[in-house]
Amino acid sequence: MKHFSCFLLALILCGGALHAQDQSFKKLREESAKGIKTAEKDTTGRLWFKGGSFGLTFNQGSLSNWAAGGDKLSLSLLGTFNVFANYKKGRHSWDNNLDLAYGYVNTTSLGNRKSDDRFDLTSKYGYDIGRNWYLSGLFNLRTQLTDGYIYPTDSTREFTSTFFAPAYIVLSPGIDWMPNKDFSLFMSPFTGRWIVVRDQFLADKGAYGVDTGKHVKSEFGAYVTANYNKEFAKNMTYKSKLELFSNYKHNPGNIDVFWTNVIALKVNKLISANISWDMIYDDDVRVFENKETGVMGPRLQIKQTLGVGLTAKF
Numbered sequence: 001m002k003h004f005s006c007f008l009l010a011l012i013l014c015g016g017a018l019h020a021q022d023q024s025f026k027k028l029r030e031e032s033a034k035g036i037k038t039a040e041k042d043t044t045g046r047l048w049f050k051g052g053s054f055g056l057t058f059n060q061g062s063l064s065n066w067a068a069g070g071d072k073l074s075l076s077l078l079g080t081f082n083v084f085a086n087y088k089k090g091r092h093s094w095d096n097n098l099d100l101a102y103g104y105v106n107t108t109s110l111g112n113r114k115s116d117d118r119f120d121l122t123s124k125y126g127y128d129i130g131r132n133w134y135l136s137g138l139f140n141l142r143t144q145l146t147d148g149y150i151y152p153t154d155s156t157r158e159f160t161s162t163f164f165a166p167a168y169i170v171l172s173p174g175i176d177w178m179p180n181k182d183f184s185l186f187m188s189p190f191t192g193r194w195i196v197v198r199d200q201f202l203a204d205k206g207a208y209g210v211d212t213g214k215h216v217k218s219e220f221g222a223y224v225t226a227n228y229n230k231e232f233a234k235n236m237t238y239k240s241k242l243e244l245f246s247n248y249k250h251n252p253g254n255i256d257v258f259w260t261n262v263i264a265l266k267v268n269k270l271i272s273a274n275i276s277w278d279m280i281y282d283d284d285v286r287v288f289e290n291k292e293t294g295v296m297g298p299r300l301q302i303k304q305t306l307g308v309g310l311t312a313k314f
Contacts (some may be wrong), residue, residue: 093125278304
């Protein structure tokens with residue numbers, strides 16, 4: 001009886017210890033679960049994802065009795081606007097993006113000049129065929145908003161462009177590779193491109209490769225575009241878009257290049273800094289004169305801007 005009482009007491013003590021241990025493990029699991037955020041499925045049924053951003057940069061400078069010299073007054077204003085609307089359902093996707101930019105500069109010696117002007121609309125449909133590959137169709141329209149000039153001297157200017165003069169329209173079926181959310185590579189060996197010169201004065205000069213007096217030039221060739229958008233550091237984003245086109249009909253080895261790059265540095269919710277540079281080579285744009293030979297021809301076009309201003313996202 002004595003041994004049975006000891007055995008019964010031992011069972012009670014062990015049971016109490018096991019219960020306490022079980023409660024400790026349960027509490028430990030609960031505490032651990034607090035630090036783990038489980039992935040939640042999107043149950044909202046959203047098919048469209050929309051958003052955009054607006055930026056405004058203003059610079060002003062003035063000089064008075066400044067021995068080093070310079071303009072008495074300089075003003076510059078740059079506005080950027082981007083909006084997107086993307087659709088996704090099953091294997092089907094439809095991405096739409098619009099980029100607008102316009103810059104204006106005023107100086108005492110040079111007067112008013114345009115510093116930036118961009119209208120870039122892209123719409124792309126994709127059907128997922130697996131392993132990050134998509135059968136796609138792409139539409140792109142690129143032009144500008146207002147008149148453009150080149151300045152051979154400080155006191156003279158030549159009219160070279162305006163809205164839809166030129167305009168580049170691309171319609172391209174192809175295949176799209178998107179290994180992650182940051183990068184996409186679209187390729188098409190069968191692409192139609194149209195160069196539109198709406199202005200009669202420029203059309204009569206045969207500007208941008210159109211036949212003299214004509215307003216539209218059609219081209220057929222290979223088209224490749226790569227897009228990259230990556231936040232590579234805290235509050236620092238790099239965005240790049242490269243387009244290559246080879247015209248099968250005329251000088252296919254002279255590849256047209258359009259490359260846009262933007263680095264955005266976010267200071268806080270409203271203030272940011274932007275560095276952008278664009279590079280263009282178009283064999284049909286022959287408005288640049290070789291100073292040594294006097295012959296007009298194409299050149300690598302480079303544009304760079306730097307600004308700090310207000311940014312709003314929606």
